Amino acid sequence: MIKGKNIVGYSESALGSTTFKTFNPKENVANDAIIFEATAEEIDRACNLASKAFKIYRNTPGIKRAAFLNAIADEILALGNNLLDCYVLESGLPKGRAEGERERTIGQLRMFAKLVETEDWREPSHKSEGGSTKKMLIPIGPIAVFGASNFPLAYSTAGGDTASALAAGNPVIVKSHPMHAQTGELIASAIVNAAHKTGMPEGVFSNLNSNGIEVGTQLVLNPNIKAVGFTGSLNGGRALYDLAATREEPIPVFAEMGSINPVVITQKALQTRTPEIANMYADSITMGVGQFCTNPGLIIVLESDLTNSFVELLGEKLAKIPSFCMLHPNIHREYTSNKNLLSSQETVILVNEAEPPTKTNAAQARLVMTKGSSFLKNITLHQEVFGPFSMVVQYKDEDQLIRIIEKIEGQLTGTIIAEKSDYANISPVFEALQERVGRVVFNGVPTGVEVCDAMTHGGPYPASSDSRFTAVGPNAIRRWVRPISYQNVPEILLPEILRG
Amino acid sequence: MIKGKNIVGYSESALGSTTFKTFNPKENVANDAIIFEATAEEIDRACNLASKAFKIYRNTPGIKRAAFLNAIADEILALGNNLLDCYVLESGLPKGRAEGERERTIGQLRMFAKLVETEDWREPSHKSEGGSTKKMLIPIGPIAVFGASNFPLAYSTAGGDTASALAAGNPVIVKSHPMHAQTGELIASAIVNAAHKTGMPEGVFSNLNSNGIEVGTQLVLNPNIKAVGFTGSLNGGRALYDLAATREEPIPVFAEMGSINPVVITQKALQTRTPEIANMYADSITMGVGQFCTNPGLIIVLESDLTNSFVELLGEKLAKIPSFCMLHPNIHREYTSNKNLLSSQETVILVNEAEPPTKTNAAQARLVMTKGSSFLKNITLHQEVFGPFSMVVQYKDEDQLIRIIEKIEGQLTGTIIAEKSDYANISPVFEALQERVGRVVFNGVPTGVEVCDAMTHGGPYPASSDSRFTAVGPNAIRRWVRPISYQNVPEILLPEILRG
Structure with a gap:
């Protein structure tokens, strides 16, 4: 059923001879299908088709683009168990997760469909003071999208x-x-089917395969590409960002590059509900085998006996959570090596870890601990460890706490666990945290990103390459649009929403 | 009265020994005052003060920031004739222009004051579907601003x-x-006075002098700087863009880098009102000695006898407009050399030019003409000639016209001069032009940028470095803000506008 070919406009294409296979991490074997890497010719053809399609697609009425998006959602559902099985085969994740992520993906498609059914998202500006100038948002051109390893559906x-x-x-x-x-x-076949059924121009979508960096590099450097969306590692995102900046016509790159998502817990919160917090965080740290960009990798608490009790309990809870298969042997290898790198730093001590897993590619959750002074001195401790790992940093006083927060690189989220009686004194912490993050969470966990208008999924660098945008929620559309003004343009030529 | 010192926070500072003088282009002599270039120490100090000020200033109530902006406007007015005389001395522009630009500058300050008196500009999002997440826009941090040569007040x-x-x-x-x-x-002293009077923190503003590239380079590379605003040449803007992309934490650069502002004129329009169009464009090409980024440098018309008559008339009108002093001998020198470079290209012919000026640094207006096929082949002809220069390109058929428009680099504006009876057939031209510009003008001139909500001053690269933003109008604020989400944050800690 899987052909392993690239989808270039409305054609399947396999011109090249370089191939690869995906991997079943649970069975530790390569999957059967042979995947053909896109050639330079196929990349160019996809970009040319996209550029031609843009001339038509940009003027497609919103109601038709909405129908296209809804049709994609329908076609994805129509893939049924084939899709879920394939997802499980390639990710090692459970079927329930596949279903949940499919639901999220479909929800996002339908949300954007609803958004563009009317033209309000274009922010039409009806009249200038002089009365002759009007403005609205229009699309910027073909976009290159780089999918994420950890969300085969929702961010791919x-x-x-x-x-x-x-x-x-x-x-x-x-x-x-x-x-x-x-x-x-x-998924690409679902998109193409939807494009056919709703009469979209050829080139509105293409899907290119590659196991290396060449295809992505060529894609970003192709003059027909007008922006890049990326979800993944700091190294990968930064490489694309740097590449785009070297173009004769530089283009925007929105890269979401992960985080360690600091969590500050007050002593009063620990006094009141240590077991509850330990449970909540043992779950959050190991959720999805820790393979979320919002995974809480840094827990900041005051040096105290109470903290030591909490840390011990969190370690125990974490150690009891069964190990589970990671997405890929490479990710498992990186998890192990990064976890060990951080654990081996001076002053870092092991709090607890799960039993060594008996299954292949399964991740052993680990909790380590260090002091605030060490964290301030050693930036290796600021590194993301992608997987079920977290580090407790014990600070000695509030001054040090603030310095720690200010020293942390830009983050997707920052969390505060506090009691009502803390609120009067917590402003400096809240203030400092806001400056480093895209989303502040109170008395909860950072994992779980609601798809809604109020969501910011992004944040100061390196959480994202441009903190002025969000990757989640309807405002994510702003990354791909630009304003245009019409001065004294006759009604008959004006876009309909600007008339009158 | 002029001290020539840098203004670093609330102090005047002249630690360095490198100095320069500004120039009076009309008299062709250096002005008296000695200006001290900022040293590395002064740059660092300004950036550190800005970073400290940000912690306070970002939380200053909107009504207070509005008062600050209004006070700047008042202080600028209070400079009275000193400012106008100084402007004339350094720019060679007439006093009337100084007054007009001062009015525009003050108008912009008061417009932004009004914008931030209420908090709607923050786009507060009151409720997520789950009800626990809220969002608003917040400032991103200290901004480095590079003023323009051609607008000593409004873009400086x-x-x-x-x-x-x-x-x-x-x-x-x-x-x-x-x-x-x-x-x-x-102007800097007016800003500092206003900051003092309205109780703003030291470091909210600094002013650094430099006649070379070192100060700008250090400023853009300073980690405390979080974004850059620039108005000027493509070379200058691109250099800053490239520099910012090399930072460990890359930052947004909004550079507005000029245009040739294509104008398409239909045969019917020429049939009906050749003299009117020729008058209008002779004025627009020479307005401000052609030193506007919206100056019409490219006039695209069908090869015809009617066009030849129009071109001849436009040339005659242009030749009669008195030469006038340019901003600086360097600008005059570049104008002359760029004008001659384009004029000397194969197939380019001189239509007409003004009498050789008798005064120093005065620009001789020139109109040249070439064929569509030449324009398509030779990208030297696409270059901006900053000054009272324009090139007529005669196309042979509509197909060639569209190819010309599609080949033009990104532009701030594109203009169509057409009759009502053209409207039924002009869609392809209008469509193609929209894709290349930030603002489409009908039956007018591109010079003159209304400061209003509906204005887009920007456009596809190289008109600006990021077409998703505008440099003029209230939306210009979006360049310097980012969204932040508050999930489950207690009311008492939420910003006031997000409560309830």
Whole structure:
């Protein structure tokens, strides 16, 4: 059923001879299908088709683009168990997670469909003071989307970047994630079916395979590409950002590059509900085998006996959570090596860890602890360890706490666990944290990103490459649009929403 | 009266030994005042003060920031004739222009004051579906502003970039334009006076002098700087853009880098009103000695006898407009050399030019003409000639016209001069033009940028470095802000506008 071919406009294409296979991490074997890497010719063709499609697609009425997005959602559902099985095969994640992520993906597509059914998202400005100038938002052109390893659906082929870009009227070329190229192909076929059924121009979507960096590099450097969406590692995102900046016409790159998501817990909160907090965080740290960009990797608490009790309990809870398979042997290898790198730093002590897993590619959760002074001195301790790992940093006084927060790199989220009686004194912490993050959470966990208008998924660098945008929620569309003004333009030529 | 010192926070500072003078282009002599270039120490100090000021300033109530902006406007007015005389001395522009630009500058300051008196600009999002997440826009941090040579007031020290950045709650460090450093000092002193009077924290504003690239380079690379605003040449803007991309923490650069502002004129329009169009464009091409980024440098018309008559008439009108002094001998020199470079290209013919000027640094207006096929082949013909110069390109058929428009680099504006009876057939031209510009003008001239909500001053690269933003109008504030989400944050800690 899986053909392993690239989808270039409305054609399947396999011109090249370089191939690869995806991997089943649970069985520790390569999957059967042979995937063909896109060639330079296929990349160019996809970009040319996208550029041509843009001339038509940008003017497609919103109601038709909405129908296209809804049709994509329908076609994804129609893939049924094939999609879920393929997802599980390539990710090692449980079927329930596949279903949940499919629901989220479909929800996002339908949200953007609803957004563009009316034209309010264009922020039409009806009259200048002089009365002759009007303004609205228009799409910027073909977008290259790089899917995430950890969300084969919601942040990949038909994920938030693709949905928001298509909604605005931009063609999309996906560089499929090599770890789930089969799942990507299924979703790409759903998009193409939807495009056919709703009469979209050829080139509105293409899907290119690659297991290396060449295809992505060529894609970002192609002059027809007008912006890039990326979800993944700091190294990968920064490389694309740097590449885009070298173009004769530089283009915006929105890269969401992960976080350690600091959590500050007050002594009063620990006095009142240590067991509850320990449970909540043992779950959050190991959720999805810790493979979330909002995973809480840093817990900041005052040096105290109470803290020691909490840390011990959190360690115990964490150690009891069964190990589970990671997305890929490479991710498992990196998890192990990064975890060990941080654990081996001076003054870092092991609090607890799960039993050594008996299954292949399963991640052993680990909790370590260090002092605030060490964290301030050693930036290796600020590194993200992608997986079920967290580090407790014990600070000695509030002054040190603030310095720690101010020293942390930009983050997607920052969390405060506090009691009502803390609120009067917590302002400085809250203030400092806000400056480093895109989202502040109170008395909860950072994992779980609600798809809503009020969501910011992004944050100061390196959480994202441009803190002025969000990757989640309807405002994600703003990454792919620009304002245009019409001065003294006759009514008959004006876009309909600007008339009158 | 002019001290030539840098303004670093609330102190005047002249630690360095490198000095320069500004120039009186009309008299062709250097002005008296000695200007001290900022040293590395002064730059660092300004950036550190800005970073400290940000912690206070970002939380200053909107009504207080509005008072600050209004006070800047008042203080600028209070400079009276000193400012106008200094402006004329350093720019060679007439006093009437100085007055007009002062009015515009003050208008912009008051517009942003009004914008931030209420908190709607923050786009507060009151409730997520779950009800626990809220969102609003917050400032991103200290902004480096590089003033323009051609607008000593409206796009310089207290121009649109500074006003919008301060309005949002960001401290500003201006790298004063070396051609009008004295004017810059006067405006900077007005800003500092206003900051004092309205109780703003030290570091909310600094003004640094420099005649070379070192100060700007250090400023953009300083980790305390969080974004850059620039108005000027493509070379200058691109250099800053590239520099910012090399930072460990890359930052947004909004650079507005000029245009040739294509104008398409239909045959029917020429049939009906050749003299009117020729008058209008002779004025627009020479307005402000052609030293506007919206100057019409490219006029695209069908090859015909009618066009030849129009071109001849436009040339005659242009030749009659008296030559006038340019901003600086360097600008005059570049104008002459760029004008000659384009005029000497194969197939380019001289239509007409003004009498050789008798006064020093005065610009001789020139109109040249070429064929569509030449324009398509030779990108030298696409270059901006900053000054009272324009090129007529005669296209042979509509297909060639569309190819010409599609080949033009990104532009601030694109204009169509057409009759009502053209409207039914002009869609393809209108469509193609929209894709290349930030503002489409009908039956008018591109010069003159209304400061209003509906204005887009920006456009696809290289008109600006990021087409998703505008440099003029209230939305210019979006360049310097980012969204932040508050999830489950107690009412008492929430910003006031998000409560309830």
